[in-house]
Amino acid sequence: MFDLSGPGLTAKNVSFVDEKEFAAKYPGGDIEEQLKFIFWYDGGHVSTVAGKIFYSYLGYIFLEHPPLNPRTQMGTVEELVKQGVKDGYFWYRFLTDPMGRISPRDFIALYIGGITDISGSQARRSIRMQMYDHTAYVKTLVHEACHLYVSVAFRDAVNDRKDNQEIFGDAILSKVLLEGFAERFAREVMAANPAFGPVVEAYPLEFGQVVRLVAALGEDSIRKAYFKGDAGEIKNLMKTVDLYKANTITNVTNPDLMMPVP
Numbered sequence: 001m002f003d004l005s006g007p008g009l010t011a012k013n014v015s016f017v018d019e020k021e022f023a024a025k026y027p028g029g030d031i032e033e034q035l036k037f038i039f040w041y042d043g044g045h046v047s048t049v050a051g052k053i054f055y056s057y058l059g060y061i062f063l064e065h066p067p068l069n070p071r072t073q074m075g076t077v078e079e080l081v082k083q084g085v086k087d088g089y090f091w092y093r094f095l096t097d098p099m100g101r102i103s104p105r106d107f108i109a110l111y112i113g114g115i116t117d118i119s120g121s122q123a124r125r126s127i128r129m130q131m132y133d134h135t136a137y138v139k140t141l142v143h144e145a146c147h148l149y150v151s152v153a154f155r156d157a158v159n160d161r162k163d164n165q166e167i168f169g170d171a172i173l174s175k176v177l178l179e180g181f182a183e184r185f186a187r188e189v190m191a192a193n194p195a196f197g198p199v200v201e202a203y204p205l206e207f208g209q210v211v212r213l214v215a216a217l218g219e220d221s222i223r224k225a226y227f228k229g230d231a232g233e234i235k236n237l238m239k240t241v242d243l244y245k246a247n248t249i250t251n252v253t254n255p256d257l258m259m260p261v262p
């Protein structure tokens with residue numbers, strides 16, 4: 001459906017491993033950034049492991065406090081990550097539960113179902129999938145496959161943006177452009193193939209921002225930019241991102257109605 005060519009997904013470039021092996025093999029160089037992202041994302045929800053760790057770190061082990069928002073406390077998130085990596089574990093206490101401990105790698109494995117190394121050319125890429133109790137979702141594999149097929153030009157254009165760690169809408173820009181797009185295409189594949197099973201949704205914030213970009217650019221444009229590395233369409237996409245960023249209109253009742261056209 002995306003008119004793909006070149007090296008593709010085969011049994012040779014996908015491996016399935018259990019939680020332990022997935023955690024052990026998670027690339028060391030990516031750990032701190034991934035941890036920061038997870039706490040930024042989920043640390044505000046005290047019912048989650050990330051939330052319990054974040055609240056515990058700030059000294060709140062009971063519920064007598066206002067909700068915390070890690071997205072406005074990036075400095076604290078960075079400190080917490082640094083401390084956990086140094087200690088080799090994060091700890092949490094919640095209400096009367098016994099103290100919990102989890103290593104940074106095991107913590108990442110709780111949140112991440114698959115990983116695709118997209119650093120090289122398409123022919124050199126591979127996917128590692130995590131199995132829970134000997135199973136994994138097809139949806140996760142489809143999402144990872146969408147990473148596998150990202151064009152080198154698109155990936156480089158994202159990495160070259162100096163502002164790619166800034167917030168775009170309500171998500172981090174690099175995550176919007178890499179995770180949001182992979183998720184968007186994965187959901188299309190799932191919708192076209194009901195036999196692939198349940199659509200387990202991931203990256204809702206990033207997906208939401210991609211919906212805005214697609215509204216401005218159209219499906220054909222984003223497919224050409226992402227999969228084909230079409231220079232003109234990548235330029236259009238990046239220009240649209242800039243237009244959204246430059247939009248200084250305040251007090252709009254519905255930000256989705258603001259659709260700049262490149």
Ligand SMILES: [Zn+2]
Nearest residue numbers: 143147179182
């Ligand atoms: Zn992904």
